[in-house]
Amino acid sequence: MSTSTATLGGRIDPSPTTLKVALGDVLLIAVFIVVGEFSHGVSVLERPLWVLGTAIPFYVGWALVAPLVGVYGRRAREQPWLAALLTAGAWTGAALVGQLLRGTDLFHGNLALPFVVVSIAVGLALLVPWRVAVSVRA
Template sequence: MELRDAGMSVSSSVGRRVDPELSMVLLALGDVLAVTIFVGIGEITHGVDPIAQPGRVAGTLAPFLIGLAVVTVGGGLYTRDAIRSPGRAVSLIVPAWIVAVVVAQLLRATAVFPGNAAITFAIVSTIVGGVLLLVWRAVASVVL
């Protein structure tokens, strides 16, 4: 298989898991905003000034966004079907976020990202980030 063929294969695979429409872009942006709010609040709570230390905040945020992207794109959560009702939207995003937090913790356990894997942080992340995403996805299923 040529590299070009592999790229087309990945593209078509993602294409089946993501509906290419504006509402899905808005859905993804809302997800990013929810996770960013969660991380921002956490950083401020721990005495970090996001304006003065944007690199640290980005380092904390990145593992969560990577985990969420892998799970939501891979799981087909950017499709109309994934948000066809509030119940459906919530039933999909909650387990997706739990897996995304696990991925984020695994990434944080490496030297690439600041912090470390910690069960207490994983629990707080799951609950706080999960509530923000749950609310957003429920609203998005009605609005989008």
């Protein structure tokens, strides 16, 4: 089996650069969660399990959607416009998956349209500039 086939048809570049970019994504999603929790009066230090319960649906969404969209492929780092487009698609899908999971009994929270819109917008504001910056440096 070729490396390309083993990496979702080339949508994941198994390189140290991809790992660094993924760690940046994870950190920015954490910033999204922590800022959201603070804005809702939740103390991250006093309620870490609550915060984890908020974060898991979004990380699951990102883990499912981002590789399929191709944000971890080499192409996603080659041109800023493509980085922005792929990242926007991946986060929009990930946020929708996260919100759908929060609408189940598995996680706290609910599926509320205003929060869907805000979560997509804030996530885009964090992730897209990061991914464009990575592509400019590449």
